Amino acid sequence: MELWIDCLIVLLILTNLKLISSSRLSACIRVVAIQGVLLGLVPLLVGSGDLTFRVILLSIVTMVVKGIVFPWLLLKALRSANVRREMEPFVGYTTSLLVGVGLLALAIWMGRQLPLPAPSKSPLVVPLALFTIMIGLFAIVSRRKALTQVLGYLVMENGIYAFGLAFAHQEPLLVELGTLLDVFMAVFIMGITIFQINREFDHIDTDRLSLLKD
Amino acid sequence: MIWALISLPILAGVVAFFLRPAGPRRALLLLTALGHSGLTALAWVRRPAPAWEGWLLIDPLGLLFLSITSVLFLVVSIYALGYFHREDWGRREDFQEGFLFSNAREPTFTCCLLLFLGMMTLVTLSQHFGLLWVAVEATTLASAPLIYFHRHYRSLEATWKYIMICSVGIALALLGNFFLAVASTLGGEEHVPMLLSSLIGRAPSLHTQWLKAAFLFLLVGYGTKMGLAPLHTWLPDAHSESPSVISALLPGALLNCAFLAIPRVQQVTVAAGLGEFGRSLMLVFGLFSMVVAAAFIIRQLDFKRMLAYSSIEHMGILSLAVGLGANAGYGAVLHAVNHSLTKGMLFLVAGNILAVYRSKSTTDIRGISRILPISGALWVAGFFAITGSPPFGAFLSELVILKSALDQGRTVVAVIYLLALGIIFIGMATIMLRMVQGDPAGLPADHRDSVVTEGHRSNFSWLFGESALAVIPPMALGAAVLILGLYIPPALRQILEQAARAFGGV
Numbered sequence: 248m249e250l251w252i253d254c255l256i257v258l259l260i261l262t263n264l265k266l267i268s269s270s271r272l273s274a275c276i277r278v279v280a281i282q283g284v285l286l287g288l289v290p291l292l293v294g295s296g297d298l299t300f301r302v303i304l305l306s307i308v309t310m311v312v313k314g315i316v317f318p319w320l321l322l323k324a325l326r327s328a329n330v331r332r333e334m335e336p337f338v339g340y341t342t343s344l345l346v347g348v349g350l351l352a353l354a355i356w357m358g359r360q361l362p363l364p365a366p367s368k369s370p371l372v373v374p375l376a377l378f379t380i381m382i383g384l385f386a387i388v389s390r391r392k393a394l395t396q397v398l399g400y401l402v403m404e405n406g407i408y409a410f411g412l413a414f415a416h417q418e419p420l421l422v423e424l425g426t427l428l429d430v431f432m433a434v435f436i437m438g439i440t441i442f443q444i445n446r447e448f449d450h451i452d453t454d455r456l457s458l459l460k461d
Numbered sequence: 462m463i464w465a466l467i468s469l470p471i472l473a474g475v476v477a478f479f480l481r482p483a484g485p486r487r488a489l490l491l492l493t494a495l496g497h498s499g500l501t502a503l504a505w506v507r508r509p510a511p512a513w514e515g516w517l518l519i520d521p522l523g524l525l526f527l528s529i530t531s532v533l534f535l536v537v538s539i540y541a542l543g544y545f546h547r548e549d550w551g552r553r554e555d556f557q558e559g560f561l562f563s564n565a566r567e568p569t570f571t572c573c574l575l576l577f578l579g580m581m582t583l584v585t586l587s588q589h590f591g592l593l594w595v596a597v598e599a600t601t602l603a604s605a606p607l608i609y610f611h612r613h614y615r616s617l618e619a620t621w622k623y624i625m626i627c628s629v630g631i632a633l634a635l636l637g638n639f640f641l642a643v644a645s646t647l648g649g650e651e652h653v654p655m656l657l658s659s660l661i662g663r664a665p666s667l668h669t670q671w672l673k674a675a676f677l678f679l680l681v682g683y684g685t686k687m688g689l690a691p692l693h694t695w696l697p698d699a700h701s702e703s704p705s706v707i708s709a710l711l712p713g714a715l716l717n718c719a720f721l722a723i724p725r726v727q728q729v730t731v732a733a734g735l736g737e738f739g740r741s742l743m744l745v746f747g748l749f750s751m752v753v754a755a756a757f758i759i760r761q762l763d764f765k766r767m768l769a770y771s772s773i774e775h776m777g778i779l780s781l782a783v784g785l786g787a788n789a790g791y792g793a794v795l796h797a798v799n800h801s802l803t804k805g806m807l808f809l810v811a812g813n814i815l816a817v818y819r820s821k822s823t824t825d826i827r828g829i830s831r832i833l834p835i836s837g838a839l840w841v842a843g844f845f846a847i848t849g850s851p852p853f854g855a856f857l858s859e860l861v862i863l864k865s866a867l868d869q870g871r872t873v874v875a876v877i878y879l880l881a882l883g884i885i886f887i888g889m890a891t892i893m894l895r896m897v898q899g900d901p902a903g904l905p906a907d908h909r910d911s912v913v914t915e916g917h918r919s920n921f922s923w924l925f926g927e928s929a930l931a932v933i934p935p936m937a938l939g940a941a942v943l944i945l946g947l948y949i950p951p952a953l954r955q956i957l958e959q960a961a962r963a964f965g966g967v
Contacts, residue, residue: 362647362670380636387629396625404632411639422591426635429598433628436605440621447614453625456618459698461757461766 252292256371259285259409260351263382266402267343270332272394276321279398279405283313286405290412301420309408312427317401317434324438325394328445337454338389347382354378372413379406393444393451397437404430462509463517466500466527467582469493474575478568487542490571494531494538497578501531505952515656516589521959525794526721527585529801530714532941534578536934540809541574541706543930547816548704555613556819556905562613570610577603577710584718590638590655593722594631597686600718601627604711608703619695619702626695627686634682634722640675641729644668657725664732672730676739679726680746686719689746689780690753693773697757700769701821705812708765712772712808713801720779720797724963727783736786744784748874750777751881759888763821764814767892768807771847774885775800781878782862783964785869790964792861794957795949799846799854799942806938807843810836813931814896819905823892828901834925835932837897839939844893846942848886854945 262282269275287310290302338346351374358374383403387396411423445451473493480486503509504519504527511518519527545567552561564570580603583596601624609620638655645653645660647668653659660667685692700708723743730739754774761767775796782793813836818826830837846853859882866875949957 362668363643384629387625393621400625400628400632403629404635407632407636407639410636411642419591422589422595425592425595429595429602432602433598433624436602437624437628440605440609440617440624443609443612443617444621447617453621456621458615459618459622459702461697461761 253371255285255288255292256375259375260378263379263402264344264347266398267347267382267386267389268340270336270340272325272330272333272392273322275333275395275398276318276325279321279401280314280318282402282405283317284310286313286409286412289409305420305423308424308427312431313401313405316431320434320438321394321397324441327442328394328451330392330394330445330451333390333392333395336390336395343385343389346385350381350385351378354381372409376406376410376413379403379409382406391452391454393437393441393453396453397434397441400437401430401434462500462503463512463519463586466497466504467517467579467586469496469500470575470579470582474572474579477575478572480568483545483567486568486571487545490538490541490575493575493578494535497582498531498535501528505956511588515658516592517586518588519586520588520963521956522721522724522794522963523585525798525956525960526717527582529717529798530578530581530585533710533713533801533805533938536805536938537706537709537809538574540709540812540930540934543928544704544706544812557615557821560613562611565606565610565612570607573603573606574706577607581714581718585721588657590641590657590660590725593725594635594638597634597683597719597722598628598631600715601631601686604707604715607707608699610704610707611702616702619698622695623699626692630682630685630692632682633685634679637675637678637680637682637726640671640678641726644671644675647671657728660729661732664729665734667729667733669733669735672733672735673738676726676730676735677742680723680739680742683719683722684746684780687716687723687780688719688750688773688776690750690773690777693750693753696773697766697769700772700808701763701765705808705815708768709805709808709812712769712775712804716772716776717797717801720776723780724783728963740784740786742784743780744874747777747779747781747784748877748881750774750780751878751885753777755881755884755888758885758892761888761892762823764823764826764892764896765808765811765821767823767889768804768811771885771889772800772804774881775804775847777881778859778862778878781874782865785862785865785871785874786964787865788868789862789865790961791957792858792865793964794960795861795945796855796858798957799858799945802938802942802945803843803846803853803855806839806935806942807847809931809935809938810839810843813927813935814840816931818903820903822903823896825903826896827899827903829897831901832904833927835927835936839932839935840893841897842939842943843935844889846939848889849882850886852943852946854942857946 262278265278266275287306290306354377355374357377380403383399383406386399441451470493473489477486477489504524508519548564552563555562580596580599587593587596605620605624608623609616644667653663688696700711727739751774754770757770758767778796779793782789846855849855849859
């Protein structure tokens with residue numbers, strides 16, 4: 248069992264590194280989709296108790312929303328925007344990868360410093376969550392395309408979700424589903440906004456959205 | 462009854478989306494606003510029982526913010542009747558650069574407006590931190606389409622910044638929520654529900670380090686939504702590019718709702734004996750916001766942006782007051798009421814000015830008092846009210862906060878506070894008074910043909926060349942602020958004192 252969890256965590260870490268080192272936007276979306284499905288498996292393995300109805304429902308909803316619905320929405324936005332690659336990001340791909348490794352080390356170090364409740368099944372869950380949040384934030388600040396920023400937001404949300412899965416598993420189902428619904432609506436509205444930005448500006452580069460300032 | 466308060470706007474919003482004829486839909490908007498304020502007024506008379514195992518509950522603090530939202534929404538929806546008439550669907554010319562754009566379709570807009578009201582109601586009523594988060598994020602999502610009402614690229618840019626920055630900020634608040642959950646599971650063996658009352662009850666056993674981290678993340682998260690500097694960058698754009706109806710609602714209702722989440726957390730930290738930690742953070746954020754706002758208000762070229770920076774200033778004052786604690790808590794709740802009503806009024810008047818001058822420039826516009834006598838007078842009154850001059854309500858609340866700072870011997874805080882207020886007074890006086898006085902200038906070339914010769918003046922619904930629907934709503938808000946400065950009704954005073962207790966404590 249522990250072996251499976253560790254495998255899952257390593258795969259999740261690899262998806263994060265792949266995200267920041269890939270220039271093709273469709274590949275990035277696919278990576279986030281894989282991450283969503285893997286994340287859906289986490290509650291099945293990490294949960295402390297038995298497999299209740301609640302855990303299974305949450306797992307299925309997560310996989311469907313994060314693994315299928317979001318990528319589909321974003322791929323639609325991508326097609327309408329007719330952009331293939333992230334051109335000239337603020338931080339290059341090699342540098343990004345190095346930063347990613349640095350963040351991973353930082354996350355593992357931080358994970359050791361934190362006093363944690365009841366020992367979870369793997370010591371790597373907290374570092375994974377922190378690492379995913381950091382990668383998400385890094386993608387938001389280091390990329391130009393609006394679409395990559397949405398992906399960054401999603402990855403960050405995934406990290407927070409992983410943290411929640413590990414510790415706050417007594418949270419009422421309603422709150423979890425409400426959170427998921429909010430994220431879904433956020434991605435939906437962001438997708439529409441990207442479509443509009445593309446129609447209005449003929450590009451989705453957020454650094455060129457700089458008309459409003461003092 | 463709690464359920465009625467939440468479901469009324471949501472159901473009405475869904476109906477409005479499918480209601481094609483404009484007349485019934487506008488009537489529905491107004492009726493919902495009336496019904497919502499009616500229910501809120503009932504809650505003042507008899508406090509409804511908690512619903513849903515205590516997840517939804519009207520406490521004094523929640524009731525106060527619910528009432529602000531409800532009153533503001535009612536006034537704005539009356540104003541919106543005239544606004545929709547003016548801004549019907551179709552292509553129109555942009556006044557700044559002359560390109561063509563269209564407005565969002567009115568059914569969608571009305572639907573989002575009503576959903577926005579429903580979500581804000583949910584924020585004020587929820588006692589569960591998870592539910593509170595869901596509701597605050599939902600207000601962001603419901604209001605994003607509202608900001609993108611004028612479909613052109615400036616408002617699109619503002620919408621993108623708004624949704625991206627606020628969503629990321631609020632995601633951090635979610636992490637804060639999880640930290641809070643960890644703090645509660647680390648302290649004791651059994652599971653503590655994330656309800657405000659049960660967390661306060663168990664506060665001494667919460668894990669200190671995690672609680673501090675939780676407070677920090679929640680403050681940064683909700684502080685982004687509230688517009689505290691340096692997390693405020695979305696705010697001036699969103700306020701200046703959204704339609705007047707929405708810019709009147711954003712500071713008074715939306716920012717308050719985000720602010721409400723912070724004292725809720727503060728209550729837990731105070732009960733856990735970490736009050737001083739939370740207060741010093743809020744104090745620093747508050748003062749910094751005031752200073753940043755003062756720096757940007759001076760020589761501001763766009764009057765809607767100026768008002769937006771003034772909102773940042775007032776959010777700073779609220780944060781500062783919470784940071785001071787003790788008596789300043791009373792000042793904070795009173796100031797939240799005063800600021801919401803005054804800022805709502807100013808943005809509605811700004812909408813009137815914008816409609817006639819078709820410019821947001823603070824340097825070109827002159828002589829508002831000649832062209833729009835009532836709006837001009839309200840603009841001047843609003844200036845005095847927002848800068849905290851007597852006899853308006855904000856004077857009283859700002860004085861209470863100053864007195865509290867001096868009582869605690871925090872001279873430096875008091876000096877920075879007064880300096881920022883003074884600079885903002887001068888900055889806003891230069892801009893706003895110059896706009897009102899003098900010979901009319903900065904009007905569009907076709908002004909004479911379009912407004913003055915329309916021959917509406919004999920009509921009853923026109924007052925001195927201005928539509929009654931455009932001037933009576935801001936006038937009502939102005940009158941309310943004036944009354945609050947002179948006399949606070951005993952019922953309101955009682956609620957304010959009870960609400961202030963949320964900020965107090967040692």
